[in-house]
Amino acid sequence: MKISEQVAFVTGANRGFGRHLALELLSRGAKVYAGARNPETIDIPGVTPVKLDITNPQEVAAAAMIAQDVTVLINNAGSSTGASLLDGDPEKIDLEFNTHFFGTLSMVRAFAPIIEKNGGGSILNILSGLSWFSSGTLGAYTAAKAAEWALTNDLRLNLYPRNVRVAGLHVGFMETDMTANVDMPKSNPADIAKTAIDGIESDSFEIIADEVSRQVQAGLAGGVAALYPQLSK
Numbered sequence: 001m002k003i004s005e006q007v008a009f010v011t012g013a014n015r016g017f018g019r020h021l022a023l024e025l026l027s028r029g030a031k032v033y034a035g036a037r038n039p040e041t042i043d044i045p046g047v048t049p050v051k052l053d054i055t056n057p058q059e060v061a062a063a064a065m066i067a068q069d070v071t072v073l074i075n076n077a078g079s080s081t082g083a084s085l086l087d088g089d090p091e092k093i094d095l096e097f098n099t100h101f102f103g104t105l106s107m108v109r110a111f112a113p114i115i116e117k118n119g120g121g122s123i124l125n126i127l128s129g130l131s132w133f134s135s136g137t138l139g140a141y142t143a144a145k146a147a148e149w150a151l152t153n154d155l156r157l158n159l160y161p162r163n164v165r166v167a168g169l170h171v172g173f174m175e176t177d178m179t180a181n182v183d184m185p186k187s188n189p190a191d192i193a194k195t196a197i198d199g200i201e202s203d204s205f206e207i208i209a210d211e212v213s214r215q216v217q218a219g220l221a222g223g224v225a226a227l228y229p230q231l232s233k
Helices: 016-027 057-066 090-117 139-162 189-201 211-220 223-227
Strands: 007-010 031-036 048-051 072-075 121-126 164-170 206-208
Touching (some): 007 016, 016 031, 016 072, 031 057, 048 057, 057 090, 072 090, 090 121, 090 164, 121 139, 121 189, 139 164, 164 189, 164 211, 189 206, 206 211, 211 223
Parallel strands (some): 007 072, 031 048, 072 121, 164 206
16 A cells, blocks of 8 residues: 555544644645544644544544545544543443444444445554553553454454455554653654554554553463463462
8 A cells, every 4th residue: 555645534633643643644645634523723734624523423424424535544533531440430431432442433334435435445443552451540441442452353354355454553652642641651652653654554454563562462372370460479
């Protein structure tokens, strides 16, 4: 795939990682639709702003009507409430799943037929190292991202025969507003955006963007004992 020949739609493109993705796509010559709940906050010259809350089916349908020439969909919009599964606010847990799972699914169902009609293309779901691992402190987010990983695996199999490749990006913490209060090593989102678009361009199904995610992926083969050694103490 040559990115310069593609038409991309990025959700959550007004700030953070989504903004870096939109900028990277533009720098490589792609046409870019930038989705955001408040499109007036999008300050990237050259993109087409689109009002979009991915948890709102009417807005998803309207976005699909606007962007009929899309060949690449990047599901980046996210939320991080910090809610615990045991005692967190149920509405916050619902928000995590409505965003990461149901919102992503809604976008794919709306745009996959468009991408297929346009000759095929790619969908990239922005996942997380926390799709595979729980820190014990972000239960709702971790569970929703794990569900989004499962969604990605299923859609990959079902859309591949329709010439739509579905990929997942796994990355740890990045320097964004969402992680401002996280005291952990963080990647530069501009660098991760380059890695993500490189992965789309090379037709990758799985993009492991940082060392943290590589270590967690390697630990999966060791099971619970490898991922959570504290449980054996």
